[in-house]
Amino acid sequence: MKQRIRLFIIAIVLIFLYLFFKPMQAPPTVISSEPPLQSPWLTILVMPLDSRPPCTQFVKELGRIAHIQVLLPPEELLDHFRNPSDKQALRLWLKENISQANAAIISVDMLIHGGLLSSRLAQGTSQDIQETLDLLQKIHTENPHVPLYAFNIIPRLLIADSSPNAIYRKDLLEYSILKNEVAVFENPLDYKKILDIRSRVPNDVIEEYEALYEQSLDISKRLIKLTEQGTLTNLIIGQDDGHSFGIPNLIKEKLQHLVNQKAALESRVIITRGADEIALNLLSRIATSATNRPPCVYVTYSNDAAPAVIMPYMAQSVRTTVNEKIAMIGGQEVSSPDEANFILYVHIGNKYTTEQSLTKAALEVKDFMLRGYAVAIVDLSENFLAEQSLLPTLIQEKVPIHELAAYSGWNTTSNSIGTAVTQGMFATSGFEPPDQIKQHDEAQLNFLFSRFLDDYYYQKEIQPWINRRVENMNANPYNLPASHYQETADIIQLFLTTKSKTLFQQTMKNQTINLTDPLGTRTYKINSFAVNSSLPWERTFEIKVQPVFSLME
Secondary structure (H helix, E strand, C coil), rough: CCHHHHHHHHHHHHHHHHHHHHHHHHCCCCCCCCCCCCCCCEEEECCCCCHHHHHCCHHHHHHHHHCCEEEECCCCHHHECCECCCCHHHHHHHHHHHHHCEEEECCCEHHHHCCHHHHHHCCCCCHHHHHHHHHHHHHHCCCCCEEEEEEEECCCCCCCCCCEEEEHHHHHHHHHHHHHHHHHHHHHHHHHHHHHHHCCCCCHHHEEEEEHHHHHHHHHHHHHHHHHHHCCCCCEEEEEECCCCHHHHHHHHHHHEEECCHHHCCCCEEEECCCHHHHHHHHHHHHHHHHHCCCCCEEEEEECCHHCCCCCCCCCCHHHHHHHHHHHHCEEEEHHHCCCCCEEEEEECCCCCHHHHHHHHHHHHHHHHHCCCEEEEEEEECCHHHHHHHHHHHHHCCCCCCHCEEEEECCCCHHHHHHHHHHHHHHHHCCCCCCHHHHHHHHHHHHHHHHHHHHHHHHHHHHHHHHHHHHHCCCCCCCCHHHHHHHHHHHHHHHHHHHHHHHHHHHHHCCEEEEEEEEEEEEEEEEEEEEEEEEECCCCCCCCCEEEEEEEC
16 A cells, blocks of 8 residues: 555656656667677577567567577568568568578568467468468578577467457457367356357357467468478467467367377477567577577475466466476476576465565575575566565565566566576576676676566556556557657656666665676676666557666676
8 A cells, every 4th residue: 555655646746747847858868779799609580479579679688698699670670569560571581681590580470460469360361371381491491501490379369459350359258268168078058158159249250260260270280290391490389368268278289189199299399378478488499409508497486376376368377387488498497406507486476465475585585595596586466466576575675686587577477487587597507708798797687677677667566557547538558549659658758767766776776786607706886777768569568668777897
């Protein structure tokens, strides 16, 4: 309650400043281009799932921590919100640039549909599908030395809100869940419920909905065939926002059965949950394969119940997701922190979370760090609430959060765990050359600070208030009109500026930062800290955030 009151007071002050002093505001600090990596040991071409920061900015910044150069298509060719990418231009860009890379990570949905949102509407034609599959074969034939890591996404249960059939979203959601339950339980009452839905939803709407998954199944089968033939080194089939039951689960089971029929495919085709984090995990997997140094991970949880929890938008337990993501990066779980490259500490906040339980968890993390272990934190909330999150208590208990190997708490469980294991691996791997250690440390802190500002301060504190404000002005925060876009972005910047100053005062000012990896320990201080932010799309769901700080030795 106190935290909400403080947030309300800060909001009033910021709005006052915005309304009365906006003309006098200095523009945000311009971020200069990052210096290029000197002699990167790997160059990875990435065809992203879409243009959002998690699929582009995160991949590039995490690659930088590991001294890996990431090649992304020009921004103008990519999708933007509901506008699909220039698919033909992207296919040409891929063909022309593949020879520069040591390996490639390729979103098939981007090349076929024009991005993730477009894939939910199945905007790719049969010609798009065939041209993309032919292109994969062609670039492999012409560049056999470049391993191709492709990924394809099984569409989520809920149809796109931009679909003309969006008025039937809830009915189609229930229909999808019932179809799976009928296949498992054969309950006559479920059959009746399906018939009831069919009586009120036009048949062509249901056919279009089912065709979306049939198309996805067909594409995945053809990609599995390319993997079997050797065109693709690895194929990842992800499952977008899921549920314990639903048509996507039936698709997943069919594909898993197909893969299980051929032993040679079991290590080369991975069927997992998640979407946005897959490119990050493939980046780790490629590095693991190139070095033959699988990261060892010790996993622990903030409470005994956490591993069995099934979080929102997930089709399986937290424990299963952890297992999948460690396997995705080519890692192995170990039974002792002494054997591990890093500890993956998973916190699941819920309505039963208390101040005492948060303090206990924070002190556990602090103890691990004092004993010299690298710790990567996954900070999740079942209800996506600030008071269920661990970060404020870590700060309160004087845990040196700037020395964490990773911190992640954005969006879904698979998104957060997938991001944390990748950053944890790259932070502790020692991939950087000895003469580029400071660049590695700057990249590590940059991504870490970004996660504090975005995953906690924006998503848990700022975004809920911003959404209510937009709605009170009779606008939609998930489809901002032009008249609200810049004003909303400016207010978010004001909020984050205040939060960045608080973060600096509480955790960095006059504090020594010790960063350790296999190349040794380095000591730094940060004497200034700020942040720039923007809304990459016309909605408040995500932001692009860039910390601005100076690292002094």
